[in-house]
Amino acid sequence: MPIYARPSIHAIAGYTPGEQPVGLSKLVKLNTNENPYPPSPAVQRALAEFDWQAMRLYPEPTARPVRETAAEVFGIPASRILCGNGSDDLLTIALRTFVDAGQPFAFTAPSYSLYPVLADLQGAVQRPIELDPDFGLPADLLEQAGDARLLMLARPNAPTGTTFPKEAIRDLCGRFQGVVWIDEAYADFADDDCLDLVAEFPNVVVSRTLSKSYALAGLRLGLAFAQEPLIDEMLKLKDSYNVDRLTQAVAVAALADQPYLRELVRRIRATRAATAQALRDLGCAVLPSQTNFLFVHPAHRPAAELFQALRREGLIVRYFDLPRVRDYIRITIGTDAQMQEFLDAFQRLDQ
Ligand SMILES: *Cc1c(COP(=O)(O)O)cnc(C)c1O
Numbered sequence: 351m352p353i354y355a356r357p358s359i360h361a362i363a364g365y366t367p368g369e370q371p372v373g374l375s376k377l378v379k380l381n382t383n384e385n386p387y388p389p390s391p392a393v394q395r396a397l398a399e400f401d402w403q404a405m406r407l408y409p410e411p412t413a414r415p416v417r418e419t420a421a422e423v424f425g426i427p428a429s430r431i432l433c434g435n436g437s438d439d440l441l442t443i444a445l446r447t448f449v450d451a452g453q454p455f456a457f458t459a460p461s462y463s464l465y466p467v468l469a470d471l472q473g474a475v476q477r478p479i480e481l482d483p484d485f486g487l488p489a490d491l492l493e494q495a496g497d498a499r500l501l502m503l504a505r506p507n508a509p510t511g512t513t514f515p516k517e518a519i520r521d522l523c524g525r526f527q528g529v530v531w532i533d534e535a536y537a538d539f540a541d542d543d544c545l546d547l548v549a550e551f552p553n554v555v556v557s558r559t560l561s562k563s564y565a566l567a568g569l570r571l572g573l574a575f576a577q578e579p580l581i582d583e584m585l586k587l588k589d590s591y592n593v594d595r596l597t598q599a600v601a602v603a604a605l606a607d608q609p610y611l612r613e614l615v616r617r618i619r620a621t622r623a624a625t626a627q628a629l630r631d632l633g634c635a636v637l638p639s640q641t642n643f644l645f646v647h648p649a650h651r652p653a654a655e656l657f658q659a660l661r662r663e664g665l666i667v668r669y670f671d672l673p674r675v676r677d678y679i680r681i682t683i684g685t686d687a688q689m690q691e692f693l694d695a696f697q698r699l700d701q
Pocket of ligand 1: 383435436437438439462504507533535558559560561567571572
């Protein structure tokens with residue numbers, strides 16, 4: 351069989367998403383950081399009132415209604431907002447806009463496992479920057495990033511759930527000569543965020559998603575915030591109609607319902623605190639989480655074994671067989687009832 355793909359594409363494995371089982375009924379799904387609660391009732395209304403006949407028309411190319419709603423919600427002009435088909439789409443646009451093939455792309459590690467895959471797809475030179483033993487930023491991060499065109503980091507970080515001091519990020523933005531991309535997929539669950547750095551620095555992009563905190567992973571809507579020169583370059587790279595008409599209508603409704611978002615976040619943070627405490631009481635090491643998941647070093651059994659044992663009981667968590675993280679399991683925060691079911695099984699199995 352001849353190889354038809356470009357050699358650089360044929361050579362790489364591609365990204366492996368977390369398992370999405372087909373029959374959900376019997377499983378407790380705590381593996382891909384989805385929200386256990388339904389999206390806002392405003393989403394249901396938007397779907398019911400949606401003009402299906404309008405689907406024959408192309409959507410507004412830049413998702414203007416979404417950008418205008420986001421502008422009000424976040425207090426940032428619509429001209430500084432770019433919408434994507436999920437924030438993964440925005441991360442792809444970032445690599446294509448800022449890093450030519452053969453140029454260096456820096457990213458922290460361990461972090462979102464999509465970053466190195468995007469580097470390979472673009473033919474960029476990977477420049478991973480290892481976090482400290484406690485998953486903090488290394489003191490020589492700037493030197494390591496060097497002349498990279500783009501530096502990407504997740505704050506709060508995945509899969510660790512931990513965050514970085516904001517002052518360190520601000521300092522980095524001021525001193526790094528390339529673009530700093532702050533992936534804030536989990537910022538709604540955190541104590542602070544870096545959105546204000548967009549006004550402060552011409553080289554900063556902050557990205558958000560409706561997938562986690564808004565309970566809309568099935569919709570696919572991401573937002574990037576940056577000053578106009580960066581946004582305008584990225585606009586050239588995106589697909590002409592990267593956010594469909596239905597997504598635009600639903601995203602506007604979801605973004606406008608901020609009280610509902612705050613209630614979801616309040617519940618998940620409360621469940622997170624209770625679950626972390628319960629796991630610590632069982633002797634586990636639990637990293638301090640600013641996200642909707644916990645990164646846990648089990649007290650007794652190896653993480654890989656425990657992951658399999660939980661799986662056999664219908665409890666799906668995430669396990670990464672990668673350096674530095676293979677002794678941990680990542681547990682998405684579900685409802686209180688789901689976490690109780692998880693804790694009961696965990697206590698039984700981690701012996
Ligand atoms: C989930 C996640 C994303 C992707 O979000 P989508 O908007 O669903 O594409 C991006 N970055 C990090 C760190 C994530 O965990």
